Amino acid sequence: MKKLSFTNGVFLGGLLFLYLPMLILIIYSFNSSRLVTVWAGWSTKWYLALLEDDQILGAIWMSLRIAFYSSTMAVVLGTMAAFVMTRFNKFRGRTLFSGMITAPLVMPDVIIGLSLLLLFVGMAQGFGWPAERGMLTIWIAHVTFSAAYATVVISSRLREVDRSVEEAAMDLGATPFKTFFIITVPAIAPALAAGWLLSFTLSLDDLVISSFVAGPGATTLPMVVFSSVRLGVSPKINALATLIIMAVSLAAFVTWYVLRRAEKRRLQQLRTDMEEVVEVPAYRPQPVINPVKQRKQRVGSQEKEEVPESVT
Amino acid sequence: MTVDVDTPSRQPEKPAILQVQTITKTFDGVYAVDDVSLDIRKGEIFALLGGSGSGKSTLLRMIAGFEKPTSGRILLDGQDITDLPPYQRPVNMMFQSYALFPHMNVEQNIAFGLKQDGLSKSEIKARVEEMLNLVHMTQYARRKPHQLSGGQRQRVALARSLAKKPQMLLLDEPMGALDKKLRTQMQLELVNIIEDVGVTCLMVTHDQEEAMTMADRIGIMDHGEIVQTGSPKDIYESPNSRMTAEFIGSCNIFEGSIVTDEADHAVIESHLLDAPVRIGHGIATNLENPQVWVAVRPEKTMLQHSKPASNENWSSGVVDDIAYLGTHSVYYVRLPSGQVVQSTMVNSERHSHHPTWNDQVYVCWDESSPVVLNQ
Numbered sequence: 017m018k019k020l021s022f023t024n025g026v027f028l029g030g031l032l033f034l035y036l037p038m039l040i041l042i043i044y045s046f047n048s049s050r051l052v053t054v055w056a057g058w059s060t061k062w063y064l065a066l067l068e069d070d071q072i073l074g075a076i077w078m079s080l081r082i083a084f085y086s087s088t089m090a091v092v093l094g095t096m097a098a099f100v101m102t103r104f105n106k107f108r109g110r111t112l113f114s115g116m117i118t119a120p121l122v123m124p125d126v127i128i129g130l131s132l133l134l135l136f137v138g139m140a141q142g143f144g145w146p147a148e149r150g151m152l153t154i155w156i157a158h159v160t161f162s163a164a165y166a167t168v169v170i171s172s173r174l175r176e177v178d179r180s181v182e183e184a185a186m187d188l189g190a191t192p193f194k195t196f197f198i199i200t201v202p203a204i205a206p207a208l209a210a211g212w213l214l215s216f217t218l219s220l221d222d223l224v225i226s227s228f229v230a231g232p233g234a235t236t237l238p239m240v241v242f243s244s245v246r247l248g249v250s251p252k253i254n255a256l257a258t259l260i261i262m263a264v265s266l267a268a269f270v271t272w273y274v275l276r277r278a279e280k281r282r283l284q285q286l287r288t289d290m291e292e293v294v295e296v297p298a299y300r301p302q303p304v305i306n307p308v309k310q311r312k313q314r315v316g317s318q319e320k321e322e323v324p325e326s327v328t
Numbered sequence: 329m330t331v332d333v334d335t336p337s338r339q340p341e342k343p344a345i346l347q348v349q350t351i352t353k354t355f356d357g358v359y360a361v362d363d364v365s366l367d368i369r370k371g372e373i374f375a376l377l378g379g380s381g382s383g384k385s386t387l388l389r390m391i392a393g394f395e396k397p398t399s400g401r402i403l404l405d406g407q408d409i410t411d412l413p414p415y416q417r418p419v420n421m422m423f424q425s426y427a428l429f430p431h432m433n434v435e436q437n438i439a440f441g442l443k444q445d446g447l448s449k450s451e452i453k454a455r456v457e458e459m460l461n462l463v464h465m466t467q468y469a470r471r472k473p474h475q476l477s478g479g480q481r482q483r484v485a486l487a488r489s490l491a492k493k494p495q496m497l498l499l500d501e502p503m504g505a506l507d508k509k510l511r512t513q514m515q516l517e518l519v520n521i522i523e524d525v526g527v528t529c530l531m532v533t534h535d536q537e538e539a540m541t542m543a544d545r546i547g548i549m550d551h552g553e554i555v556q557t558g559s560p561k562d563i564y565e566s567p568n569s570r571m572t573a574e575f576i577g578s579c580n581i582f583e584g585s586i587v588t589d590e591a592d593h594a595v596i597e598s599h600l601l602d603a604p605v606r607i608g609h610g611i612a613t614n615l616e617n618p619q620v621w622v623a624v625r626p627e628k629t630m631l632q633h634s635k636p637a638s639n640e641n642w643s644s645g646v647v648d649d650i651a652y653l654g655t656h657s658v659y660y661v662r663l664p665s666g667q668v669v670q671s672t673m674v675n676s677e678r679h680s681h682h683p684t685w686n687d688q689v690y691v692c693w694d695e696s697s698p699v700v701l702n703q
Contacts, residue, residue: 183394184427186414188492189444202431286474 038261045254052249062255072240072256079220079237082151086158087166087215093159094166094211095204099196101167102174120164129228132157136229149231157229158222162215169214173207174200342369345528346391346496351400353386360386362552363400368496373522373529375539378549379575384532385500387549391530392421392498405495415444420494424501426485428473434460434484435469441492459487462521479510486518490525497522499531503538515541536576540564548572564625569703573623580629580669581701585618586611595640596622596700600665606640608695621701626670628697631659631683632690642692645669647683657682661691 020028044052048059066072101114120128136146136153146152177200185195201208223238230239241253344367353361361383368374376384389395391402393414402410409417420441428437438459442452460466463483473481482502489497502518503511519542522529533539539546540560547557548571556563556572567573570581582605584598589611596605605622636642645661648668652675659671669691673682683689 178425178427180423180425180427181429183392183414184421184423184488185429185440186394187392187419187421188441188488189415190440191415194444199429 041254042258042261045251045258047251047254050251052251052254062251063259066252066255066259069252071235072237072252075235075237075240078151078234082154082158082236083216083219085155086162086219087212089155089159090162090166090215091170091208091212093163094170094215095208097163097167098171098174101171117167118164120161121168123161125161125222125224126228128161129157129225132160132225133228148233149229150234153229153231154226154234154236157225158215158219161222161225162218165214165218166211169211170204170207173204177203342371344368345370345405346530347403348387348391349401349403351387351390351397351402353383353390353395354398359383359552361390361397364552364554366547366554366557368528368530370528371526372544373519373531373542375543375546376530376532376549376554377534377536377539377546377575379534382549383552384534384549388421388498388500388530388532391496392419393417418492418495419498420489420492420496421498421500422482422485422489422502424504426473426481426505428481428484428488430473433470433472434465434476437473437484438488438491441488445492455491459491462490462524463487478506479514482506482514486521490521490527494527497527497529499529501533502531503533503535511538512541518542548575550575566699567623567701570621570623570701573699573701578626578670579623580626582622582624582667584620584622586620587618593695594700596620598622600663600667601643602664603638603640603642605698606695607698607700611700623699623701624693624697626658627656627672629669629671629691629693631661631671631673632692633683633687635690636692638692641695641698642690643669644688644690647685647687647689650685659683659689661689663691 044055045062046058046060047055048061049056097117101110101117104110132153133149136149140146140148181203182195182199185199186192190198221238222236223242226236226239230236241256244250244253346366346368348364348366348368351361351364352359364383364387366387376387378384386395390397393409393412393416397410400410401408404417404419409419429440432440435456438456439452442455447455456469457466460469463486465480465483465487468476468480468484473484476484482505499518503514506514515538531539531542543560545557545559546563548555548563550571556568558566563572564576567576567579573579573581582598582600584596584600584605586594587597587604588595591610593609594607594611596607598605607622635644643663645663647659648662649660651658651660654675656672656674659673661669661671663669671691
């Protein structure tokens with residue numbers, strides 16, 4: 017066998033470092049023993065136990081709902097902020113505005129969580145809203161930081177959109193509002209999707225901020241996992257983690273596959289189109305020879321649709 | 329500055345459809361367009377010609393409604409449109425980059441403006457069909473813009489901006505994105521389509537050949553002002569300033585002072601030339617400021633080996649450089665004063681005995697050729 021070269025060795029080591037823990041976790045999720053560290057043979061009973069655990073299922077449902085709402089809201093706010101940042105050229109405090117928009121990217125979670133908690137408590141004492149902390153407060157908290165990420169993603173795309181295309185729409189009679197929705201939004205759609213997915217993951221993942229602003233009624237999945245691990249790792253959590261890993265890798269694979277297929281088809285389409293387009297000038301009628309006869313010949317031998325690009 | 333147009337045009341005088349009245353636009357205190365007034369007649373193709381930064385695009389964008397003038401009014405068919413937003417102006421623009429909607433196919437692109445007007449589906453369909461026929465793009469109706477060549481994109485852009493039957497069509501550097509060969513072909517085709525439709529057209533370009541091919545009248549812009557307007561011939565043959573003379577084509581310009589100014593001729597002495605310049609008509613300038621410039625076009629500057637018989641309108645020189653361009657050659661002749669004069673000679677024979685490098689030659693011109701410029 018060939019000796020392992022240094023680069024390959026490092027590569028393999030890196031992969032092991034990243035994925036060995038997950039592999040071990042997946043294997044131990046099929047452990048029949050109650051003790052996480054002792055192997056006692058294969059079993060799927062923890063998966064069944066997981067399905068009966070209402071607390072965990074409730075937390076999953078809660079987390080998904082919060083992630084959905086907060087990422088949607090973050091994309092809406094992020095688009096608005098990005099639009100202001102890229103389209104309104106000069107206004108007082110523009111730099112301050114964009115700085116403040118992106119500040120949550122570098123702000124420690126603990127500080128965001130704590131300040132939001134103080135705000136919610138203050139508001140509840142001041143005018144009684146929000147009456148109690150729960151899903152709504154977690155949602156608001158998640159929007160504050162995911163909107164920052166969404167803004168960054170969307171504004172970078174918005175900056176590249178050709179302004180003259182928007183101007184053309186207005187020139188043809190569309191109001192700025194309508195132009196935004198039928199011209200600009202399709203142009204930035206990939207960034208909207210990317211921003212939404214990023215926000216969704218961030219929200220699903222967040223433990224620190226949620227813990228600060230959560231109330232007794234609302235527990236998200238990371239909070240459940242974290243608290244149950246503190247009492248000792250239960251094999252159920254292993255099973256849950258395995259399911260999450262499966263779901264994430266399946267989603268990633270499907271996305272990759274769909275994107276690759278679309279890209280392939282697009283490239284192929286482009287290639288055939290470009291060939292057709294290029295062919296046109298090559299078959300421009302010669303000035304002297306009977307043009308009618310020539311065209312007939314060409315129609316016979318080449319594609320039927322291609323008429324010379326112009327006969328001036 | 330008001331530009332009066334008293335030069336005859338190809339077409340009989342028609343009423344002005346667009347009136348630009350003392351328009352000024354400043355960006356942070358810098359004048360992009362400086363007190364410009366302009367009348368565009370119904371049915372004509374008018375070209376604004378100028379270098380980059382001359383303010384021609386800003387003027388166009390103000391007419392389209394994308395920029396708001398700092399002062400002045402814009403009237404379209406008698407109606408003040410200065411404060412209307414672009415989507416309420418009966419004016420459509422073809423953009424330099426064509427600005428086709430990338431996610432819509434050719435048909436949808438053309439139908440876009442009609443949909444905004446709330447026309448019925450059958451009306452839209454008929455109109456789109458008509459426009460596709462007009463620009464010979466019927467077989468490409470279902471294609472997306474990225475599947476089209478540059479020339480085809482331009483046709484679609486043209487069809488889209490004509491679909492709404494605008495009172496005026498604005499063209500922003502219409503040939504800017506095309507290669508040279510396609511350009512010449514599209515210029516004539518564009519003019520044909522525009523004349524077929526009969527729409528008034530205002531175009532902006534930096535390419536003088538394009539402006540002269542396509543336009544009925546040209547306005548030369550420089551530093552935010554319109555220096556001269558007139559037909560291509562007027563502008564080329566009777567420039568009113570050194571800027572116009574040098575901007576359109578090339579020009580030999582000699583500084584001199586008026587010695588004689590009679591009704592039938594004028595004589596100008598220039599220290600740059602061996603002989604004085606005689607002009608076959610009076611120029612009626614005030615003799616208090618006899619300082620003038622004389623401009624002679626290179627194709628009207630003849631080159632010969634023998635000394636001219638006349639006492640005027642010539643100078644000796646040495647051939648400094650020759651640019652052979654196929655159809656004609658440009659000779660660069662250095663005069664004894666050091667000034668270099670250009671002379672164009674048509675290569676009508678394949679092997680002829682034209683002057684060559686370092687030949688002692690004489691440049692001369694007809695007394696009808698020179699143009700006297702004051703500024």
